[in-house]
Amino acid sequence: MRYVQIDTQSDPLSQTHPSTEKQKNLSRILVNELKGIGISDAHMNEWGYVYATIPSNSDKQVPVICFCSHVDTAPDASGANVKPILHQHYQGQDIVLPDDVTQVLRKVDFPYLEKLTGNDIITASGKTLLGADDKSGVAEIMDAANYLIQHPEVKHGTIKILFTTDEEVGKGVEKVDIQKLGADFGYTLDGGEAGSLEDETFSADGVQIIIHGVITHPGYGKGKLVNALKITSEVLERLPKNESSPETTDQKQGFIHPTRIEGIAEKCIIDLIIRDFVTAELKTKEDLLQSTVTSVLNNYPAAHFEFKVTEQYRNMKEVLDQHPQVIQNAKEAISRCGLTLKMESIRGGTDGSRLSFMGLPCPNLFTGMQAIHSMLEFISVQDMNKAVETIVHLATIWEEKAQEGATTSVP
Numbered sequence: 001m002r003y004v005q006i007d008t009q010s011d012p013l014s015q016t017h018p019s020t021e022k023q024k025n026l027s028r029i030l031v032n033e034l035k036g037i038g039i040s041d042a043h044m045n046e047w048g049y050v051y052a053t054i055p056s057n058s059d060k061q062v063p064v065i066c067f068c069s070h071v072d073t074a075p076d077a078s079g080a081n082v083k084p085i086l087h088q089h090y091q092g093q094d095i096v097l098p099d100d101v102t103q104v105l106r107k108v109d110f111p112y113l114e115k116l117t118g119n120d121i122i123t124a125s126g127k128t129l130l131g132a133d134d135k136s137g138v139a140e141i142m143d144a145a146n147y148l149i150q151h152p153e154v155k156h157g158t159i160k161i162l163f164t165t166d167e168e169v170g171k172g173v174e175k176v177d178i179q180k181l182g183a184d185f186g187y188t189l190d191g192g193e194a195g196s197l198e199d200e201t202f203s204a205d206g207v208q209i210i211i212h213g214v215i216t217h218p219g220y221g222k223g224k225l226v227n228a229l230k231i232t233s234e235v236l237e238r239l240p241k242n243e244s245s246p247e248t249t250d251q252k253q254g255f256i257h258p259t260r261i262e263g264i265a266e267k268c269i270i271d272l273i274i275r276d277f278v279t280a281e282l283k284t285k286e287d288l289l290q291s292t293v294t295s296v297l298n299n300y301p302a303a304h305f306e307f308k309v310t311e312q313y314r315n316m317k318e319v320l321d322q323h324p325q326v327i328q329n330a331k332e333a334i335s336r337c338g339l340t341l342k343m344e345s346i347r348g349g350t351d352g353s354r355l356s357f358m359g360l361p362c363p364n365l366f367t368g369m370q371a372i373h374s375m376l377e378f379i380s381v382q383d384m385n386k387a388v389e390t391i392v393h394l395a396t397i398w399e400e401k402a403q404e405g406a407t408t409s410v411p
């Protein structure tokens with residue numbers, strides 16, 4: 001509740017790193033608190049990232065495990081003057097947020113609340129988001145670190161802590177130094193309901209299509225003028241509607257999604273995103289898109305187009321499948337907490353998907369956060385405690401499974 005009162009909203013329009021200096025206000029506090037509990041190497045770098053190490057207390061060679069979360073909050077709703085409210089012993093009632101009584105948490109809208117009867121629930125006050133995304137992850141990692149330091153009898157290998165900035169604007173891991181971090185495997189704490197574990201994300205490309213028309217004075221354009229705006233509208237009209245579109249797909253289906261157009265009669269730019277869980281399917285969708293544009297342009301011989309594909313991120317499962325112990329150990333930690341495991345696929349990307357391809361296989365663990373990026377964001381204190389337990393169990397499971405005197409292998 002203390003961390004969410006520090007405004008750390010990131011800014012998608014900023015060109016600086018971090019995108020907003022104020023994110024460092026939380027990072028600085030975290031460094032001081034980490035030092036305060038005895039983690040002496042804790043420090044913040046120029047990007048606002050916090051790195052810290054809990055030294056191993058085991059005689060075994062245990063792989064180095066990193067726990068990671070992000071300090072920034074989403075640009076979707078204000079993160080300034082957040083007033084967290086603790087609703088103790090929730091009994092299933094509607095929760096009306098006092099600063100805007102039209103903001104009401106109801107079980108009918110959020111069925112997960114059913115599972116939280118008797119829990120203590122934290123919300124914001126109605127005018128801001130809460131920032132549980134991802135300060136819940138931050139708080140859980142901090143609490144687990146404190147527990148491990150206070151309990152030397154709990155055996156674990158070297159644990160790395162990483163707090164990043166700018167996750168919400170897609171730059172969370174841009175400046176992460178994997179060498180410096182020195183971890184073999186990682187877990188982001190950035191997921192939802194208690195017991196959930198995400199090992200799969202979309203694979204993602206961006207496509208930019210530039211349509212070049214032919215411009216003349218419109219008064220004398222007969223037989224010469226070719227309007228790029230009209231071609232663009234034909235291309236958009238021919239995109240798949242009942243399939244391969246975000247409006248009509250869910251679960252494991254991918255899509256083609258135009259996100260932006262900009263243009264004049266002479267030239268028009270269409271930006272699209274392509275998503276699928278199967279990386280090879282991106283190419284299939286891009287080929288379909290390209291053949292659609294070609295087919296439209298067949299009716300306009302004087303026009304031409306450019307087609308550029310940019311790789312954005314890849315399904316982390318491709319990496320995680322090569323290191324099955326990362327998921328196995330997480331499943332075991334969740335079950336030791338007495339929770340029911342819920343494997344999930346993310347219809348998007350996470351910092352973990354990029355970290356996985358940077359050499360740090362990194363699935364996503366639950367924190368308990370719900371209704372993120374909105375005024376109704378909420379989280380259960382008991383779910384948060386389960387996340388702390390899961391981190392501690394994970395640290396011990398990696399130690400238990402490490403062989404006496406075996407050497408660590410870096411993936």
Ligand SMILES: [Zn+2]
Nearest residue numbers: 133134167190
């Ligand atoms: Zn997040």
